[in-house]
Amino acid sequence: MGVRATIKINVNDNIYLRDPEQTQLGKKIISKSIDLIDELGFEDFTFKKLANQISSTEASIYRYFENKHNLLVYLLVWYWSWLEYQIDYQTNNIEDTEKQLKIAIRIIAESLSSHSESHFPHINEAALHRIVVSESSKTYYTKSVDDENKFGFFHSYKSLCKKVANMIKAYNSDYPYAHALTSTMLESAHQQIFFSQHLPSLTELKCTDSETSEIIHYLDQLIFRQIKK
Amino acid sequence: MGVRATIKINVNDNIYLRDPEQTQLGKKIISKSIDLIDELGFEDFTFKKLANQISSTEASIYRYFENKHNLLVYLLVWYWSWLEYQIDYQTNNIEDTEKQLKIAIRIIAESLSSHSESHFPHINEAALHRIVVSESSKTYYTKSVDDENKFGFFHSYKSLCKKVANMIKAYNSDYPYAHALTSTMLESAHQQIFFSQHLPSLTELKCTDSETSEIIHYLDQLIFRQIKK
DNA sequence: TTTATTTTAATAGTAAAACTATTATTCTAA
DNA sequence: TTAGAATAATAGTTTTACTATTAAAATAAA
Numbered sequence: 166m167g168v169r170a171t172i173k174i175n176v177n178d179n180i181y182l183r184d185p186e187q188t189q190l191g192k193k194i195i196s197k198s199i200d201l202i203d204e205l206g207f208e209d210f211t212f213k214k215l216a217n218q219i220s221s222t223e224a225s226i227y228r229y230f231e232n233k234h235n236l237l238v239y240l241l242v243w244y245w246s247w248l249e250y251q252i253d254y255q256t257n258n259i260e261d262t263e264k265q266l267k268i269a270i271r272i273i274a275e276s277l278s279s280h281s282e283s284h285f286p287h288i289n290e291a292a293l294h295r296i297v298v299s300e301s302s303k304t305y306y307t308k309s310v311d312d313e314n315k316f317g318f319f320h321s322y323k324s325l326c327k328k329v330a331n332m333i334k335a336y337n338s339d340y341p342y343a344h345a346l347t348s349t350m351l352e353s354a355h356q357q358i359f360f361s362q363h364l365p366s367l368t369e370l371k372c373t374d375s376e377t378s379e380i381i382h383y384l385d386q387l388i389f390r391q392i393k394k
Numbered sequence: 395m396g397v398r399a400t401i402k403i404n405v406n407d408n409i410y411l412r413d414p415e416q417t418q419l420g421k422k423i424i425s426k427s428i429d430l431i432d433e434l435g436f437e438d439f440t441f442k443k444l445a446n447q448i449s450s451t452e453a454s455i456y457r458y459f460e461n462k463h464n465l466l467v468y469l470l471v472w473y474w475s476w477l478e479y480q481i482d483y484q485t486n487n488i489e490d491t492e493k494q495l496k497i498a499i500r501i502i503a504e505s506l507s508s509h510s511e512s513h514f515p516h517i518n519e520a521a522l523h524r525i526v527v528s529e530s531s532k533t534y535y536t537k538s539v540d541d542e543n544k545f546g547f548f549h550s551y552k553s554l555c556k557k558v559a560n561m562i563k564a565y566n567s568d569y570p571y572a573h574a575l576t577s578t579m580l581e582s583a584h585q586q587i588f589f590s591q592h593l594p595s596l597t598e599l600k601c602t603d604s605e606t607s608e609i610i611h612y613l614d615q616l617i618f619r620q621i622k623k
Numbered sequence: 624t625t626t627a628t629t630t631t632a633a634t635a636g637t638a639a640a641a642c643t644a645t646t647a648t649t650c651t652a653a
Numbered sequence: 654t655t656a657g658a659a660t661a662a663t664a665g666t667t668t669t670a671c672t673a674t675t676a677a678a679a680t681a682a683a
């Protein structure tokens with residue numbers, strides 16, 4: 166595969182109290198919180214349980230994150246940034262905006278678990294993708310969303326949305342709802358996976374970690390039938 | 395306006411321990427919980443605070459609902475049932491499936507607050523609509539979703555989805571994703587309102603309680619461009 | 624009308640979760 | 654080697670979620 170650069174995803178420092186990437190304990194907090202939120206769900210996940218898992222204490226985790234909500238935001242911000250990086254990387258040097266859009270949709274819909282090699286040793290990408298599917302909307306459906314938005318908690322998600330919306334505008338500058346359609350598609354990508362697995366009468370799609378062609382086809386159609394020239 | 399029948403929305407009795415419609419205290423629990431969840435958000439809402447508001451006790455509320463999650467489910471089930479009733483009522487005797495679909499979309503997108511008269515004296519329909527926008531997804535993004543699905547917690551939502559999906563199939567029987575498109579549209583209807591008000595860079599739409607024509611137009615286009623014959 | 628019986632609600636808790644003030648330890652650099 | 658800074662652990666408090674038990678009110682039977 167040749168030379169591989171080290172990728173570092175930078176997360177807005179308003180989200181944490183101490184940068185978890187800078188210490189061993191911090192990395193263990195991130196790594197184990199992904200496993201534990203995936204296992205228990207966000208509601209049953211507590212700093213106490215996480216502390217037990219990493220043989221540390223609640224108070225030590227509180228020195229990194231103000232509360233478990235901000236830890237979840239951290240994980241999501243990291244995920245959206247990583248997604249945007251991949252879209253940048255894989256659409257580089259591709260002129261055709263239709264091809265660009267299809268690449269972006271594939272990256273968004275595909276479970277990271279399907280990748281053969283992990284880019285980050287302490288991140289369980291399959292578990293993180295399941296967290297994105299089941300927990301991501303909890304980051305913004307709160308009473309503090311406006312304050313957190315001011316602190317940049319949603320910058321990476323908005324940036325990702327803007328990138329895809331710009332592809333749509335480049336494809337068809339007459340379509341007036343590029344951002345609305347992108348956010349609809351982004352949310353639908355995860356919702357439909359969840360529905361397929363838990364409330365299957367809400368969707369015809371059959372989504373598994375390995376079988377992603379159907380959801381990709383659905384999202385392709387959702388986008389291109391809207392923006393057809 | 396002539397004769398008006400009394401409408402009673404029936405909620406699956408697995409969701410509550412005691413039917414709140416049957417007692418004065420029960421009705422106060424429903425009425426005040428809508429106001430309080432709207433005001434505080436679901437995370438900061440507690441049975442203790444609700445008990446204070448209605449001059450009762452936590453333990454008394456626990457005799458009606460096992461926990462606050464089930465109370466939220468109750469409110470949402472009530473809402474989806476009421477929505478489906480309205481769609482039934484307003485599409486009755488209309489043959490044209492395109493017209494039927496447009497009526498359904500309008501009812502789904504429109505804030506109930508825009509109605510001039512309330513059908514249920516103890517239900518603040520404007521507040522309930524805001525709860526639907528901000529809190530509804532929390533009813534199913536849980537680890538217990540499969541168990542709750544077996545108990546029929548999502549029956550009314552699935553039934554609403556099926557009704558609209560059947561309209562889509564009647565309009566164009568060749569479209570293969572009627573349910574997926576309907577659930578995408580249903581979720582988008584509330585998401586886009588939330589984004590418009592809190593994360594406006596994610597959407598071009600401008601949604602307010604009184605101004606609903608733009609979201610209706612967006613959803614109309616989302617559906618009909620997909621299913622065009 | 625009085626007394627059982629049942630229904631309904633309040634009292635008074637416990638257990639766990641969320642969070643914090645303070646102390647102890649480890650690391651770094653003079 | 655030791656002072657100062659950085660980091661983590663101890664030991665709490667407060668709040669939330671939930672429940673066992675008791676009390677009161679309503680209804681029905683005698």
